[in-house]
Amino acid sequence: MPNKPNVLLPALYGGIIMGVVSAVPGLSILNCFCCAGIMLGGFMAVFFYKKDLTSAMPPLSSADGVKLGALSGLFGAVITIILGKMIYALMGGVESEMILNMLDSVGVKGSLPPEALSQLEQGGDPIGFFQIVSNFILCPVFGLLGGLIGYSVLKGKQTPPAPPLAPAPM
Amino acid sequence: MSGTTPGLHSSLVRTTRATYLAVLLGALTWCGALLAAPLCTVDAAQVTGPSRVLYGFFHLICHQIPERSFFVFGQQVAVCIRCSSVYFAFLFGTIIYPLVRSVDYPVIPHRSLLLAAAIPLIVDGLSLGFLLYDVTAISRTLTGILFGIVLPFYIIPSAQQGLSELLRSPQPLSIHQQKGLSDA
Numbered sequence: 001m002p003n004k005p006n007v008l009l010p011a012l013y014g015g016i017i018m019g020v021v022s023a024v025p026g027l028s029i030l031n032c033f034c035c036a037g038i039m040l041g042g043f044m045a046v047f048f049y050k051k052d053l054t055s056a057m058p059p060l061s062s063a064d065g066v067k068l069g070a071l072s073g074l075f076g077a078v079i080t081i082i083l084g085k086m087i088y089a090l091m092g093g094v095e096s097e098m099i100l101n102m103l104d105s106v107g108v109k110g111s112l113p114p115e116a117l118s119q120l121e122q123g124g125d126p127i128g129f130f131q132i133v134s135n136f137i138l139c140p141v142f143g144l145l146g147g148l149i150g151y152s153v154l155k156g157k158q159t160p161p162a163p164p165l166a167p168a169p170m
Numbered sequence: 171m172s173g174t175t176p177g178l179h180s181s182l183v184r185t186t187r188a189t190y191l192a193v194l195l196g197a198l199t200w201c202g203a204l205l206a207a208p209l210c211t212v213d214a215a216q217v218t219g220p221s222r223v224l225y226g227f228f229h230l231i232c233h234q235i236p237e238r239s240f241f242v243f244g245q246q247v248a249v250c251i252r253c254s255s256v257y258f259a260f261l262f263g264t265i266i267y268p269l270v271r272s273v274d275y276p277v278i279p280h281r282s283l284l285l286a287a288a289i290p291l292i293v294d295g296l297s298l299g300f301l302l303y304d305v306t307a308i309s310r311t312l313t314g315i316l317f318g319i320v321l322p323f324y325i326i327p328s329a330q331q332g333l334s335e336l337l338r339s340p341q342p343l344s345i346h347q348q349k350g351l352s353d354a
Contacts, residue, residue: 032233033295034256066332103235130223134230141196148328149321153281 005052007067014045014068014146015075018139022076023083025094029102035142041076042069042146043153050154062151069147073140080135183274185337186330190264190273193326197261204228204257208245224248238310251307252295255314256321263322276327276334287320 018041021027030037045068050060087094207224228234228248240247240254247254267273294313297305 031231032250032253034253035231061335062328062332063335064332065328066336099233130226131230134227138231145325148325148332149284151328151332152278152284152324155278 002054002056004057004064005049007049007064007071010045010048010052011068011071012075013048014041014043014072014143015079017041017044018072018076018143019079019083022080022135022139023087025087025091025098035138038073038076038139038142039146039149041072041139042143042148043150044146045069045072045143046147046150046154060151060155062148062155065147065151066144067147069144069150070140071143072147073143074136076143077135077139080139081132084131182334182338185334186274186276189330189333190267190326193322193329194264197257197264197322201257201261204248204254205242207248208242211245238307250310252291252310252314255311256291256318259315259318260321263319264326267322267326271323271327273326276330278327278331279323284320284324287317291317 018038021030021037021040028037030040046060046065049064049068053060203224207221207228210219210221210224225234225248232249232253234246234248235250236246238250238252240251249257271277291313294305294309
């Protein structure tokens with residue numbers, strides 16, 4: 001039976017999706033739905049991995065889901081930081097402006113806490129030390145959840161486990 | 171688990187139980203942090219110390235608009251109503267999980283249940299953007315709870331199976347080992 005494909009490449013693809021969704025202004029709003037953008041990266045890593053599996057290979061396992069989700073989260077954290085820095089260097093605080101405009105159009109800008117409002121108006125570098133640490137917590141955790149959801153949705157038919165073997169009499 | 175030695179079987183059971191406890195502990199910590207942010211706030215006008223860190227952390231994953239947030243003792247919870255509903259329902263689902271499913275023998279339900287629980291949440295979320303209907307706090311709460319309560323029934327068994335597979339010996343068991351006999 002041929003070996004399973006390497007998990008690194010699908011995890012990298014998932015990490016790229018995670019990084020793009022988290023760092024690109026406008027798209028990052030998706031993460032406001034319980035980190036949906038990050039979970040999407042973990043899910044897509046499983047999807048790409050499953051596409052590489054042939055019928056001769058062992059089927060997708062939950063261990064693959066765990067590995068792919070966590071790895072894509074690590075890749076995603078790095079890509080989010082690099083991409084976020086690049087976008088800020090090229091475009092400045094575009095994201096803060098977009099959020100302020102959106103809040104203004106919904107009519108809730110005035111009710112934001114003063115600190116949050118001043119933070120948005122200053123439009124500072126979105127990737128500071130605190131954000132880097134937070135990204136390395138959030139991306140692997142939610143990536144792992146995305147990978148597990150991906151396995152649950154994309155796996156084939158599962159045979160229910162048989163009842164446990166009774167211990168042998170002493 | 172049929173065809174495994176009692177030693178291996180008890181090791182698998184230990185792994186599945188530890189995984190369940192890890193998920194429960196993680197959910198408790200997460201929900202605790204959501205509530206700690208408002209509870210640690212001493213002065214509503216100026217958020218400082220641990221509250222500031224917690225609000226800052228959760229700001230990365232939620233808009234924190236006050237009109238769309240729950241309040242505890244007059245202070246805003248660290249995430250919006252929809253996110254709070256999902257997270258607290260996930261915690262509730264994790265707590266009741268052993269009453270509904272066996273913790274020791276993980277079985278993942280059919281994906282249709284997960285999709286059925288996710289669709290109302292997605293429709294409710296998209297309705298805001300496309301103004302399909304008036305999204306209220308009640309619709310955000312109910313759709314969030316529905317999705318959040320179903321999620322542990324997929325996450326816990328997948329994580330249990332995954333970690334059991336990762337921790338298990340990569341070498342397949344011989345017939346003798348499967349029968350509980352020594353190869354020697």
